[in-house]
Amino acid sequence: MGACSGNGCSAVIRDTDELTIYLEKFYKEEAISQYLEKYNSGFFETNVLLIDSINQPFGLEAGYEIVGVELIEDKIDVSLKNTKIGGEDVLTLCLAQISVPKGYV
16 A cells, blocks of 8 residues: 655644634635634634644545554644555645543643
8 A cells, every 4th residue: 555644844823813723724715715614713712633644545535544642741632544546646635633631632
């Protein structure tokens, strides 16, 4: 199977301003608005968002599966497994999103 991996742009997002700043690196205004509808100020009252941009082989659907999550000292390590075969010639950007209640981060 081809590789899927973070591109070094992971972040812990605590409010809509941080989310907007992060998304502006990769997306146009229309896509940002859709994310802000999902992750609005009400969401951030009780949650934080762990986010990473994943380079994956072709396609708009997520081509990865989370296979493990570990808390090591003050770092959260999320292990991914590629779920698509082929298409390594064309990489697409997929935004991995994990919501965590505020008490855990």
